[in-house]
Amino acid sequence: MPALxxxxxxxxxxxxxAENGRHAEVLVSDGPLRQSVIALRRGVRLPEHNSPPAASIQVVRGSVRVTGQEEAELRAGDLDALTHFRHAVEALEDCAFLLTTVTSQPSGGSHATRTGEMPVMKDEDRA
Known part of the structure; x- marks a missing residue:
């Protein structure tokens, strides 16, 4: 495995x-866990796509805009969850980010909306 x-x-x-202005490489593949480095030239956009049950993006160089249910501009050093909503990623400048995904987690569906509500715990669930 190469150094990050x-x-x-x-x-x-x-x-x-690259003609398409992007490059991706899987660095870690361990069961449902994947960690990939993705680099984009300024102005390149990854079209809107589904998120796996769990995913995060950590920008290592440059900056990106993540759009979808929520919009965020992320710069080098920023870390954000991509879980549970469709999203697109656009390079605001030449950039590279670490994408971490877990693909086999049981969930309520990978496109459920975030509600900010805490799950209700029953008395028998408390220990």
């Missing part, structure tokens, strides 16, 4: 020369 800084440098170089 080397993988990011490689992905950035590949994205800058």
């Amino acid at each position: 800084p080397d993988a990011i440098t490689k992905a950035m170089t590949m994205a800058r020369t």
Whole structure:
């Protein structure tokens, strides 16, 4: 497995020369866990797509805009959850990010809306 800084440098170089302006590489694949480095040239957009049951994005270089149910601009060092909603990612400048996904988690569906409500615990569930 390559060191993360080397993988990011490689992905950035590949994205800058790729016709589609992007490059992705899976770094960790362990059961349902996947960690990938994705690099995008400025202005490249990953179209809206479904989120797996659990996912996060950590921007390592540059900045991105994540749109969907919620919109956020993320810069190098920012970490955000992508769980439970369709989203798109647009590079505001040349960027690289670490995408972490868990694909086999039981859930209420990967496109449920966030309500901010806490689950109700029954007395028998409390220990």
